[in-house]
Amino acid sequence: MTDFDYQLRISKRAKYARVCVKTNRQVEVVLPLGVSTLEADKLVQQQYDWIIRALGRMQSQSPVSTNTQPESIHLPAIGQRIRIQYGCKQKRNTMLDDDVLRVRLSKADKHVPKLLHMWLKAYAKKYLPNMLAKVAKDMGSSYQSVSIRLQKTRWGSCSHKQSIALNAKLLLLPKEVLHYVLVHELAHLVHMNHSPQFWQYVAHFVHDYTKQRQALRELSLALPAWLLL
Numbered sequence: 001m002t003d004f005d006y007q008l009r010i011s012k013r014a015k016y017a018r019v020c021v022k023t024n025r026q027v028e029v030v031l032p033l034g035v036s037t038l039e040a041d042k043l044v045q046q047q048y049d050w051i052i053r054a055l056g057r058m059q060s061q062s063p064v065s066t067n068t069q070p071e072s073i074h075l076p077a078i079g080q081r082i083r084i085q086y087g088c089k090q091k092r093n094t095m096l097d098d099d100v101l102r103v104r105l106s107k108a109d110k111h112v113p114k115l116l117h118m119w120l121k122a123y124a125k126k127y128l129p130n131m132l133a134k135v136a137k138d139m140g141s142s143y144q145s146v147s148i149r150l151q152k153t154r155w156g157s158c159s160h161k162q163s164i165a166l167n168a169k170l171l172l173l174p175k176e177v178l179h180y181v182l183v184h185e186l187a188h189l190v191h192m193n194h195s196p197q198f199w200q201y202v203a204h205f206v207h208d209y210t211k212q213r214q215a216l217r218e219l220s221l222a223l224p225a226w227l228l229l
């Protein structure tokens with residue numbers, strides 16, 4: 001099941017169900033009065049490719065601050081702030097030394113963002129699978145496999161084969177928002193949709209999930225520039 005969240009609006013005037021992506025990158029599904037809300041999930045699945053493309057387009061149009069060579073990387077999910085040192089004389093492209101990430105490239109090098117992406121993905125592999133396993137244990141659920149990716153628009157996904165994919169950017173979220181995302185993906189092992197039953201199940205483990213969902217939405221729009229390239 002896919003994991004951009006969408007807003008549901010019931011409209012008296014709408015004749016057909018439709019989906020749109022608004023300029024703030026919020027996906028909205030409009031349903032005519034009297035149509036089951038399960039239709040919204042169906043519609044989102046049918047329009048999935050289109051939605052991803054629309055979200056991608058908006059991301060590339062959004063104003064990006066020029067600071068794509070950060071001085072530091074803050075990873076609230078694991079309570080770490082990493083300072084970056086550029087132009088280090090070393091064999092490897094990146095080396096983490098306590099809280100200092102030593103980077104071989106000079107700060108002006110245009111490949112810096114790409115290199116940091118690779119580093120973040122590798123670093124996330126050290127943390128996210130363990131965190132997922134722990135939450136799964138608390139929920140009494142089990143999955144087949146977990147992979148760490150660096151996607152533009154999705155925080156995570158759960159396939160019918162019970163493979164969970166997590167976005168390395170999750171490390172940039174506050175702990176409680178990350179926890180919500182992990183619960184959300186694991187809840188798809190039980191409900192492969194966003195039905196009311198799915199949300200009830202999520203609420204069982206994250207009581208204030210609506211608050212975390214909203215926070216996730218806002219944080220998605222506030223990611224640092226080097227991650228958006």
Ligand SMILES: [Zn+2]
Nearest residue numbers: 001002003184
């Ligand atoms: Zn979902």
